[in-house]
Amino acid sequence: MKKNPLLVALCYLIIGTLGAACADAQATPRIQFEKYRLPNGLEVILHEDHSTPIVAVDTWYHVGSGDEQVGRTGFAHLFEHIMFMGSQNVPVGAFDQMLEAAGANNNGSTTEDRTNYYETLPSNALQLALWLDADRMGFLLPTMDLPKVNLQRDVVKNERRQRVDNVPYGRADEIILAALYPKTHPYSWPVIGSMSDLSAASLADVQNFFKTYYAPNNATLTIAGDFDPSTVKKLVALYFGSIPRGPEVKRRLTVPAVAIPRDTFLVLEDKVQLPRLFYTWHSVKGFSKDDAALDILAQIIANDKNSRLYKKLVYDLQIAQNVSAGQDGSRLDGKFQIDVSPKPGQKVADIDRIVQTEIAGVISGGVTQRELQRAQNLYKASFLNRLASVLGKAEVLNSYNYFVGNPDYVQQDAARYERVTAADVQRVAKTYLGRPKIVLTVVPEGKKDMMLTASGGDR
Amino acid sequence: MKVFGATSTLGVLILLAVQSIASAQGTFDRTKPPELGPPPRVSLPPILTRQLPNGLKLMIVEQHELPLADFVLLVGSGGTVDPAGKTGVANLTSSMLREGTTTRKSLDIADQVAFLGINLSPTSSWESSTLSLHTPTAQLDSALALFADVALHPSFPANEFERIRKTRLTELLQLRDQGPAIANIAFPAIIYGSGHPYGLPLIGSEGSVKSLTTADLLSYYQTNFRPNNATLIVVGDVNPAQVEQKINTLFGNWERGDLPQLNYSEPPKSGTTTIYLIDKPGAAQSSFRIGSVGVPRSTRDYFALTVMNTILGGSFTSRLNQNLREARGYTYGAGSRFDMRRAAGPFTASAEIVSAKTDSALLEFMKELNGIRQSVPPDELSRAKRYLQLQLPGNFETTQQIAGALVPVALYGLPLDYYNNYVQNIEGVTQADVARVAQQYISPGSLAVVIVGDRKTIEQGLKAINVGAIAIRDIAGQPIQ
Numbered sequence: 001m002k003k004n005p006l007l008v009a010l011c012y013l014i015i016g017t018l019g020a021a022c023a024d025a026q027a028t029p030r031i032q033f034e035k036y037r038l039p040n041g042l043e044v045i046l047h048e049d050h051s052t053p054i055v056a057v058d059t060w061y062h063v064g065s066g067d068e069q070v071g072r073t074g075f076a077h078l079f080e081h082i083m084f085m086g087s088q089n090v091p092v093g094a095f096d097q098m099l100e101a102a103g104a105n106n107n108g109s110t111t112e113d114r115t116n117y118y119e120t121l122p123s124n125a126l127q128l129a130l131w132l133d134a135d136r137m138g139f140l141l142p143t144m145d146l147p148k149v150n151l152q153r154d155v156v157k158n159e160r161r162q163r164v165d166n167v168p169y170g171r172a173d174e175i176i177l178a179a180l181y182p183k184t185h186p187y188s189w190p191v192i193g194s195m196s197d198l199s200a201a202s203l204a205d206v207q208n209f210f211k212t213y214y215a216p217n218n219a220t221l222t223i224a225g226d227f228d229p230s231t232v233k234k235l236v237a238l239y240f241g242s243i244p245r246g247p248e249v250k251r252r253l254t255v256p257a258v259a260i261p262r263d264t265f266l267v268l269e270d271k272v273q274l275p276r277l278f279y280t281w282h283s284v285k286g287f288s289k290d291d292a293a294l295d296i297l298a299q300i301i302a303n304d305k306n307s308r309l310y311k312k313l314v315y316d317l318q319i320a321q322n323v324s325a326g327q328d329g330s331r332l333d334g335k336f337q338i339d340v341s342p343k344p345g346q347k348v349a350d351i352d353r354i355v356q357t358e359i360a361g362v363i364s365g366g367v368t369q370r371e372l373q374r375a376q377n378l379y380k381a382s383f384l385n386r387l388a389s390v391l392g393k394a395e396v397l398n399s400y401n402y403f404v405g406n407p408d409y410v411q412q413d414a415a416r417y418e419r420v421t422a423a424d425v426q427r428v429a430k431t432y433l434g435r436p437k438i439v440l441t442v443v444p445e446g447k448k449d450m451m452l453t454a455s456g457g458d459r
Numbered sequence: 460m461k462v463f464g465a466t467s468t469l470g471v472l473i474l475l476a477v478q479s480i481a482s483a484q485g486t487f488d489r490t491k492p493p494e495l496g497p498p499p500r501v502s503l504p505p506i507l508t509r510q511l512p513n514g515l516k517l518m519i520v521e522q523h524e525l526p527l528a529d530f531v532l533l534v535g536s537g538g539t540v541d542p543a544g545k546t547g548v549a550n551l552t553s554s555m556l557r558e559g560t561t562t563r564k565s566l567d568i569a570d571q572v573a574f575l576g577i578n579l580s581p582t583s584s585w586e587s588s589t590l591s592l593h594t595p596t597a598q599l600d601s602a603l604a605l606f607a608d609v610a611l612h613p614s615f616p617a618n619e620f621e622r623i624r625k626t627r628l629t630e631l632l633q634l635r636d637q638g639p640a641i642a643n644i645a646f647p648a649i650i651y652g653s654g655h656p657y658g659l660p661l662i663g664s665e666g667s668v669k670s671l672t673t674a675d676l677l678s679y680y681q682t683n684f685r686p687n688n689a690t691l692i693v694v695g696d697v698n699p700a701q702v703e704q705k706i707n708t709l710f711g712n713w714e715r716g717d718l719p720q721l722n723y724s725e726p727p728k729s730g731t732t733t734i735y736l737i738d739k740p741g742a743a744q745s746s747f748r749i750g751s752v753g754v755p756r757s758t759r760d761y762f763a764l765t766v767m768n769t770i771l772g773g774s775f776t777s778r779l780n781q782n783l784r785e786a787r788g789y790t791y792g793a794g795s796r797f798d799m800r801r802a803a804g805p806f807t808a809s810a811e812i813v814s815a816k817t818d819s820a821l822l823e824f825m826k827e828l829n830g831i832r833q834s835v836p837p838d839e840l841s842r843a844k845r846y847l848q849l850q851l852p853g854n855f856e857t858t859q860q861i862a863g864a865l866v867p868v869a870l871y872g873l874p875l876d877y878y879n880n881y882v883q884n885i886e887g888v889t890q891a892d893v894a895r896v897a898q899q900y901i902s903p904g905s906l907a908v909v910i911v912g913d914r915k916t917i918e919q920g921l922k923a924i925n926v927g928a929i930a931i932r933d934i935a936g937q938p939i940q
Binding site: 029051052053054089093096097098100101102103104105120121122123124125127128131132134135139150151152153154155157158159161162165166167168226238239271272273274304305306311314315318321343344370373374375377378380381382384385387388389390 | 498787813
């Protein structure tokens with residue numbers, strides 16, 4: 001049973017006790033890998049890990065909801081569902097039946113930027129996953145028909161109901177995106193799309209989307225786990241090598257400018273007992289200069305009992321039920337969000353005053369070394385946790401390969417967070433949270449007067 | 460990692476079958492699925508067991524893949540021992556563990572957790588309470604000291620409890636917004652009634668939460684958090700002898716106690732199939748929870764039920780999901796489960812169904828619940844068995860997964876080689892077994908059908924299909940006065 005020598009070394013190196021040096025104690029391990037490209041353009045990344053007799057096959061297609069056309073929002077995700085409905089050599093239903101009979105778990109997901117499809121399965125069944133994934137990459141359309149599209153359209157509409165429409169505060173996100181980004185911006189609509197656009201999707205849309213984006217030259221196949229690399233390379237060539245290259249995929253590299261000239265106050269009525277406040281600022285894209293500092297800022301502002309807003313609003317004053325914050329940096333753009341749920345009987349204006357005061361406090365007074373250290377240590381541990389499973393490692397490799405062009409980036413990514421200084425946190429707070437913002441109050445039906453307005457507002 | 464593989468006596472790792480690759484290369488035929496070699500043989504983690512003089516049991520599994528370790532302190536008591544009228548005590552006691560110890564304040568604990576980069580999470584269920592620690596081993600000593608302090612010396616400060624109580628009351632208020640959450644509380648309330656602990660909500664009710672005091676929590680803690688009622692599960696990059704010594708130091712003085720006897724009353728007998736309709740005006744979907752009182756974990760039919768339920772609603776290709784999602788598009792997902800506990804837990808079939816198809820969906824549910832009582836075709840049976848057997852290695856990949864897998868072993872006293880025999884036990888389930896357990900445990904004529912949805916638009920349709928009488932209930936599942 002082979003082991004990664006580096007990992008073995010780490011196991012014995014890091015026996016130490018906690019002290020001020022805690023943050024220096026644990027390095028993020030590198031993931032060994034091999035990357036190559038087939039003549040048809042398919043990128044392949046291999047990572048061996050024989051610790052468990054399983055293997056993860058994780059295919060990323062470089063397309064997401066940000067590539068959708070106006071009037072067809074939600075299509076990239078609908079298409080993802082259709083990819084499980086069989087292909088030329090795989091009858092409807094057989095995709096999942098064969099995988100489950102082989103002991104596999106499989107799924108897919110869609111974001112603004114990319115779509116992934118993955119299987120985790122016993123190592124003897126790797127060939128089955130490759131055959132199935134190759135068939136849908138190369139031969140989806142011959143057996144594609146409208147009933148398949150219609151069926152998954154209904155399933156996806158139910159997914160939307162289950163995740164958005166039948167969930168309290170579920171529609172906040174799409175209201176915010178539409179207010180934050182101009183209409184032509186690829187992130188101005190939600191990944192799940194609108195019901196009317198889902199209704200409009202046609203068989204021709206499926207065919208065109210497949211021909212445009214689902215070609216080997218727009219995908220990365222990452223295999224991580226218990227396999228023999230020379231055997232797997234032959235199999236990958238066998239199954240994927242003859243799939244013809246598609247036309248060159250032109251994806252946008254820039255987005256329309258985002259301009260929010262002044263604070264914008266919105267209200268949404270929902271079937272809820274209590275209002276909730278959502279603050280959103282335009283920020284920066286993922287992996288860009290200030291992205292990590294904004295992640296750290298979010299942690300210091302709201303994601304811990306000792307964080308500024310949680311301690312004040314939830315712990316000390318007990319006027320809020322919860323508060324959270326996050327930097328969401330995607331491929332082309334990003335946003336920073338804080339949401340707060342007042343407790344029953346509390347006014348959003350009172351909450352807002354404290355939110356403003358606390359943000360102003362970070363901007364004017366900065367953060368303490370302890371606050372910074374806590375946030376950095378949590379990030380440091382999270383990198384280790386992402387490497388615990390073969391699927392986790394496949395996702396890490398695919399993600400860095402796609403977003404920074406280099407699968408070998410986990411240590412550099414961890415280092416981004418190590419480098420953040422208290423001055424950086426203060427600076428990004430001032431730069432980004434000092435900007436005009438979108439403020440959405442979700443209120444109980446018929447209680448629009450509970451919304452936060454420029455003048456404070458609520459009664 | 461050492462959990463499976465060539466070093467063990469049982470495990471022989473076989474990669475891809477050589478002959479099938481060779482033939483594929485010679486005459487590659489894309490129209491046929493590849494022939495797979497034999498699956499890797501699996502042997503399960505050697506579990507080291509120890510017991511401290513005070514009765515605390517230890518289960519230790521080494522896993523050295525990453526410098527991480529998981530500790531789960533499993534206490535064998537939970538919501539079922541909540542005193543009458545004080546439902547929620549066990550759950551709130553768990554919530555209070557991180558809110559202060561005799562030497563640490565709530566905010567200090569949170570500060571340490573973040574500073575160490577660890578997860579420290581208490582949970583509580585019907586018959587167990589757990590405190591879980593996930594830590595990089597670089598921080599092991601500090602993390603373990605904090606873990607032990609929180610487990611052994613909670614002080615239940617009154618001011619922190621008032622805050623937690625307010626938070627809980629707000630959570631209970633916000634539950635009204637969520638159809639699925641309402642269904643999850645109403646369904647057991649209806650099938651068990653208020654006289655059985657499984658019928659009461661673990662998180663308490665508005666009335667009980669308002670009435671509780673820190674004395675109630677302390678009393679529950681002192682009675683149940685005892686070493687002779689606990690197992691400490693350790694999985695990860697640890698040296699067993701060293702970790703045992705650390706545990707001895709930290710937990711060795713924990714004092715034994717007299718444990719209360721658990722007594723479960725009989726759940727009420729189920730009547731004829733009835734639709735319990737709970738109004739959620741304007742709901743986009745109807746939340747379905749259909750079922751009855753099921754079986755205890757100790758059932759001799761465990762493996763037959765596991766296979767049967769996999770076919771009915773325990774996998775993506777199960778009948779319920781295939782029918783309601785993949786054939787009809789009524790839902791994003793449908794499934795079923797037997798929740799097995801010390802006493803008979805519920806059998807539940809569930810889905811979130813688009814409101815307009817509420818009645819049609821109920822007919823399909825009933826069709827599948829009847830259909831599973833007929834003989835299952837051999838290929839479907841075989842597929843379900845392979846699914847369960849071959850997934851096993853993937854369930855033992857990470858330290859957290861392994862620790863989680865050991866919880867039922869400790870809680871229900873399963874043999875230590877339980878997972879080693881799992882494949883064989885699943886293999887032994889026959890077509891006749893599946894039919895027998897389906898007929899014995901799924902009774903389409905005496906089901907509780909709980910539906911939380913928009914009454915105005917769904918009631919007429921439900922009446923028309925005549926599956927059962929309709930009873931209107933409130934959000935707690937109780938008759939409306």
